[in-house]
Amino acid sequence: MPVPDRAGLKIVHIDVKDIRFPTSLGGHGSDALHTDPNYSCAYVTITLENGKQGYGLTFTCGRGTEVVVFTIRALKKFVLGKNAADIFADFAGFWRAITNDSQMRWIGPEKGAVHLAVAAILNSLWDLWARLENKPLWRLLVDMEPEELVSTIDFRYITDVITKEEAIKLLKSKQASKKERVKYLLENGYPAYTTQVGWLGYSDELVKQLCNKYLNLGFTHFKVKVGLNFEDDYRRCSAVRKHIGEDKFLMVDANQAWGVNEAIEWMKKLAPLKPMWIEEPTSPDDVLGHAAISQALKPYGIGVATGEMCANRVMFKQFLQSGGMQFCQIDSARIGGVNEILAVYLMAEKLNVKVCPHAGGVGLCEMVQHLQYWDFASLSGTMEGRLIEYVDQQHEHFYDPCIVENARYIAPKLPGYSTQFLPETLQKYAYPNGSEWQRMFEEGLFSPPDEAELANA
Amino acid sequence: MPVPDRAGLKIVHIDVKDIRFPTSLGGHGSDALHTDPNYSCAYVTITLENGKQGYGLTFTCGRGTEVVVFTIRALKKFVLGKNAADIFADFAGFWRAITNDSQMRWIGPEKGAVHLAVAAILNSLWDLWARLENKPLWRLLVDMEPEELVSTIDFRYITDVITKEEAIKLLKSKQASKKERVKYLLENGYPAYTTQVGWLGYSDELVKQLCNKYLNLGFTHFKVKVGLNFEDDYRRCSAVRKHIGEDKFLMVDANQAWGVNEAIEWMKKLAPLKPMWIEEPTSPDDVLGHAAISQALKPYGIGVATGEMCANRVMFKQFLQSGGMQFCQIDSARIGGVNEILAVYLMAEKLNVKVCPHAGGVGLCEMVQHLQYWDFASLSGTMEGRLIEYVDQQHEHFYDPCIVENARYIAPKLPGYSTQFLPETLQKYAYPNGSEWQRMFEEGLFSPPDEAELANA
Numbered sequence: 001m002p003v004p005d006r007a008g009l010k011i012v013h014i015d016v017k018d019i020r021f022p023t024s025l026g027g028h029g030s031d032a033l034h035t036d037p038n039y040s041c042a043y044v045t046i047t048l049e050n051g052k053q054g055y056g057l058t059f060t061c062g063r064g065t066e067v068v069v070f071t072i073r074a075l076k077k078f079v080l081g082k083n084a085a086d087i088f089a090d091f092a093g094f095w096r097a098i099t100n101d102s103q104m105r106w107i108g109p110e111k112g113a114v115h116l117a118v119a120a121i122l123n124s125l126w127d128l129w130a131r132l133e134n135k136p137l138w139r140l141l142v143d144m145e146p147e148e149l150v151s152t153i154d155f156r157y158i159t160d161v162i163t164k165e166e167a168i169k170l171l172k173s174k175q176a177s178k179k180e181r182v183k184y185l186l187e188n189g190y191p192a193y194t195t196q197v198g199w200l201g202y203s204d205e206l207v208k209q210l211c212n213k214y215l216n217l218g219f220t221h222f223k224v225k226v227g228l229n230f231e232d233d234y235r236r237c238s239a240v241r242k243h244i245g246e247d248k249f250l251m252v253d254a255n256q257a258w259g260v261n262e263a264i265e266w267m268k269k270l271a272p273l274k275p276m277w278i279e280e281p282t283s284p285d286d287v288l289g290h291a292a293i294s295q296a297l298k299p300y301g302i303g304v305a306t307g308e309m310c311a312n313r314v315m316f317k318q319f320l321q322s323g324g325m326q327f328c329q330i331d332s333a334r335i336g337g338v339n340e341i342l343a344v345y346l347m348a349e350k351l352n353v354k355v356c357p358h359a360g361g362v363g364l365c366e367m368v369q370h371l372q373y374w375d376f377a378s379l380s381g382t383m384e385g386r387l388i389e390y391v392d393q394q395h396e397h398f399y400d401p402c403i404v405e406n407a408r409y410i411a412p413k414l415p416g417y418s419t420q421f422l423p424e425t426l427q428k429y430a431y432p433n434g435s436e437w438q439r440m441f442e443e444g445l446f447s448p449p450d451e452a453e454l455a456n457a
Numbered sequence: 458m459p460v461p462d463r464a465g466l467k468i469v470h471i472d473v474k475d476i477r478f479p480t481s482l483g484g485h486g487s488d489a490l491h492t493d494p495n496y497s498c499a500y501v502t503i504t505l506e507n508g509k510q511g512y513g514l515t516f517t518c519g520r521g522t523e524v525v526v527f528t529i530r531a532l533k534k535f536v537l538g539k540n541a542a543d544i545f546a547d548f549a550g551f552w553r554a555i556t557n558d559s560q561m562r563w564i565g566p567e568k569g570a571v572h573l574a575v576a577a578i579l580n581s582l583w584d585l586w587a588r589l590e591n592k593p594l595w596r597l598l599v600d601m602e603p604e605e606l607v608s609t610i611d612f613r614y615i616t617d618v619i620t621k622e623e624a625i626k627l628l629k630s631k632q633a634s635k636k637e638r639v640k641y642l643l644e645n646g647y648p649a650y651t652t653q654v655g656w657l658g659y660s661d662e663l664v665k666q667l668c669n670k671y672l673n674l675g676f677t678h679f680k681v682k683v684g685l686n687f688e689d690d691y692r693r694c695s696a697v698r699k700h701i702g703e704d705k706f707l708m709v710d711a712n713q714a715w716g717v718n719e720a721i722e723w724m725k726k727l728a729p730l731k732p733m734w735i736e737e738p739t740s741p742d743d744v745l746g747h748a749a750i751s752q753a754l755k756p757y758g759i760g761v762a763t764g765e766m767c768a769n770r771v772m773f774k775q776f777l778q779s780g781g782m783q784f785c786q787i788d789s790a791r792i793g794g795v796n797e798i799l800a801v802y803l804m805a806e807k808l809n810v811k812v813c814p815h816a817g818g819v820g821l822c823e824m825v826q827h828l829q830y831w832d833f834a835s836l837s838g839t840m841e842g843r844l845i846e847y848v849d850q851q852h853e854h855f856y857d858p859c860i861v862e863n864a865r866y867i868a869p870k871l872p873g874y875s876t877q878f879l880p881e882t883l884q885k886y887a888y889p890n891g892s893e894w895q896r897m898f899e900e901g902l903f904s905p906p907d908e909a910e911l912a913n914a
Contacts, residue, residue, distance in 0.1 A: 033557070033559065033562065034559050034560070034562070034563070035559045036560070037559070037560055037563075038560065059563075060563055060564060061559075061560040061561075061562075061563040062560035062561075063558060063560040063561045064531070064558075064560060064561035064562075064563060064564040064571070065564075066531055067527065067528050067531050067570065067571065068564055070524065070527045070909060070912070071570065073908055073909040074520075074523055074524050074907070074910070076907070076908070076909075077907050101520060101521075102490065102491050102492045102493055102494070102518075103491070103493070103494055103495065103518040103519035103520035103521060104518075104520045104521035105490065105491070105521075106491070106494075106518040106521060106766075107517060107521040107522075107524055107525055107569060107570045107573060108569050108570070109741070109766065110742075111568050111569045111742070111768065112565050112568045112569020112570055112571060112572070113524065113528065113565070113569055113570040113571055114524065114569060114570055115569070156716065157716060157717075157739060157740040157743060157746075159717075159718070160716060160717040160718055160746065160749075259613065259614055259615075259616045259617060260614075260616075260617040261616070261617055282614060283613075283771045284566070285567075285568070285768065285769065285771040285772055285775075286614060286771050286774070286775065287744060287775060288744070288774075288775045288778055288779060289614070289617065289771075289775075292617075309566065311568065311742065312742065314743050314746075315742055317743075317745075318742075318743065318744060318745045321745055322745060450533070450534050451530055451533070452527060452530040452531035452533075453531070455527070455530070455912060
């Protein structure tokens with residue numbers, strides 16, 4: 001995979017938009033700590049001198065999107081005027097420059113709003129690269145030589161777990177059989193699980209209907225939100241277990257609701273319902289807490305899953321090292337783009353932890369399918385115990401939405417990273433000036449935007 | 458300490474300013490990763506209906522301050538219109554509300570730019586409370602009943618190390634002897650160490666001059682920056698050791714320059730110079746890495762110090778639990794204000810780790826003296842092995858600057874948290890429109906501000 005020729009690849013424009021969907025109106029996506037999310041994103045469009053564009057986004061939950069959008073504006077200076085070919089030729093160097101500016105790193109480093117902003121920019125650059133090569137992102141990654149793929153990763157702070165040389169060796173060991181697995185993916189897709197049977201805001205009747213719906217669609221793994229009230233959790237999980245039967249899989253997700261000891265006690269009491277994992281039992285920063293919970297729940301056959309709010313590769317490294325994570329739920333837009341995500345996959349492979357990406361929200365399903373496809377073809381070489389989360393929301397806004405059939409993600413075929421919005425979505429849901437938002441403000445469905453939210457408009 | 462009466466205490470205005478000092482021009486503050494900082498801050502002024510004001514800041518390094526300023530604007534909605542007395546009456550509840558808004562927490566949570574923004578706001582509220590009580594902040598804290606002080610803390614995610622009840626018990630055990638220690642503080646101050654003998658940008662001759670200067674001022678503890686080049690480090694540290702003699706203390710600070718194994722190897726080779734601690738040997742997020750380094754260096758008598766970039770109380774909890782931190786360097790403006798800092802002090806006391814606050818930058822010395830005074834009077838009851846960092850820069854901009862005499866911080870006496878700027882500082886150093894910045898732009902000393910930096914002006 002040669003880096004593209006430099007001609008015409010100067011980055012001449014970066015546009016960023018605050019896009020919000022009024023999902024709180026339907027109670028979709030509600031969990032123990034995020035009771036009323038408006039699924040949103042900061043959406044970046046990068047334009048080259050030759051007119052070609054790359055599209056990238058970072059998922060957000062409504063309020064706060066304005067901060068990520070503003071931060072992207074503050075990061076433009078690290079990208080504008082550069083030649084995209086030069087970025088791809090030393091992608092790790094570019095990554096280090098944008099994440100570790102000597103002054104700006106103080107306000108991270110490599111975490112929170114700035115890292116979300118970096119993710120949107122990096123995602124747009126990977127989308128651009130794939131488009132320039134006329135390939136879906138997963139094929140771009142799969143077709144790279146191991147040395148080339150690894151050259152995009154900054155190994156600072158992780159060499160005690162994996163070095164560049166070890167990473168290359170892991171990838172080389174799977175090179176010979178790569179083609180067969182690509183063929184398998186194209187013919188069979190990749191297994192998905194559903195999170196849509198048990199959001200906290202849903203009624204019992206709706207839970208039952210949804211179990212039946214997703215069983216009929218071929219799903220075998222069902223995730224339920226828990227954490228606010230034990231009796232309610234037990235009742236809803238029992239109902240799901242009854243509806244799906246003993247041969248299917250139940251996962252539960254507390255979205256950080258508990259302290260460490262509380263998590264252990266709560267889950268011991270849910271153990272008779274045989275959940276396969278407990279997701280986000282406590283603070284996403286608590287490596288030692290997750291390790292303690294993992295150890296306590298191991299005798300009950302319950303694994304710990306986390307990652308959607310894991311700040312960066314250094315935090316992932318510790319979750320993987322400590323035994324605090326049996327299922328590694330990378331998110332495609334929280335850590336610093338594909339470059340840093342590849343580092344996490346490589347560490348997970350080295351330490352024998354299964355990656356089951358976080359998805360849902362806005363565009364996350366679209367992105368993670370590419371990553372997991374690459375993992376199967378080039379790195380882990382197996383789907384055993386691995387699944388991609390699937391939530392059937394917000395896909396209609398994308399030019400190249402993910403397709404899930406018979407509970408499997410079908411191979412993306414169009415060039416890029418699948419996150420380009422349709423023009424009418426931008427026109428309707430740009431916040432606060434899109435036509436749908438203007439209508440909803442007028443109808444009193446939402447309070448008008450505040451000073452900061454107006455500043456990016 | 459009764460919460461003040463509500464009359465006139467409605468918060469009617471919040472102002473936030475981007476204040477930057479051109480410290481990069483002199484090489485002050487340069488270290489392995491922050492090679493050219495312009496010491497800066499986001500500066501908040503909160504105004505009550507009765508006209509009284511509170512002042513708070515969060516330290517930054519130049520670029521990126523605009524993001525923190527913007528984030529403070531986005532957080533105004535959680536503060537404006539509230540009555541300050543109601544906030545103080547349920548300070549933990551207010552803290553939870555501003556740090557864990559159901560939508561906004563996604564862009565943190567409790568870390569990075571949003572948490573720095575929260576810190577500036579919370580610091581201004583504590584300054585305001587102390588002013589309303591007509592006391593310096595440390596006296597406000599010392600005079601609080603244990604139950605009242607603890608009521609300001611959110612214990613979520615830390616109860617596996619300390620509960621509210623244990624915290625009250627720790628404080629109660631020191632109540633009887635508090636008055637004596639207050640008297641001692643007023644008469645003797647609190648010991649300081651200097652970081653000013655060995656910034657990386659300084660010449661050998663300057664290092665020697667500064668050692669002599671600070672020895673003459675009575676200092677016994679000297680910190681030197683390391684991490685870029687071993688030979689250079691060894692030479693400079695040897696020189697400092699020679700100048701200060703064997704009876705004084707040398708600390709070294711790598712500012713996150715190394716990987717875990719590299720840190721261990723580098724420090725073993727510096728061990729003959731008897732450094733008391735190695736500060737920030739690796740990523741500030743790497744709890745397990747710091748624990749490994751601590752264990753490896755223990756036989757050499759070298760402790761590990763870290764904290765200035767530790768994201769929140771959950772990260773501090775783990776550093777304290779794991780043995781990864783022998784010196785806990787809380788920062789007054791990175792984590793969520795005094796409320797969260799108190800939680801860290803309480804955990805450190807419970808787990809027998811010494812707190813030696815990070816200071817320097819802008820306003821950090823002014824703030825941490827109050828915290829450490831409180832710790833001695835009300836919590837640890839000892840100064841043994843504890844010191845406050847001191848850097849003699851940017852104090853002249855404050856209305857009530859810290860005073861260090863004979864290498865000891867003298868008790869602050871004016872009401873508040875000591876971080877109110879003088880009017881001429883705001884006029885000169887507001888970025889980018891202050892008179893000094895306008896002059897420096899005209900003289901070509903700095904590039905003009907970018908789009909985002911202009912947006913808050």
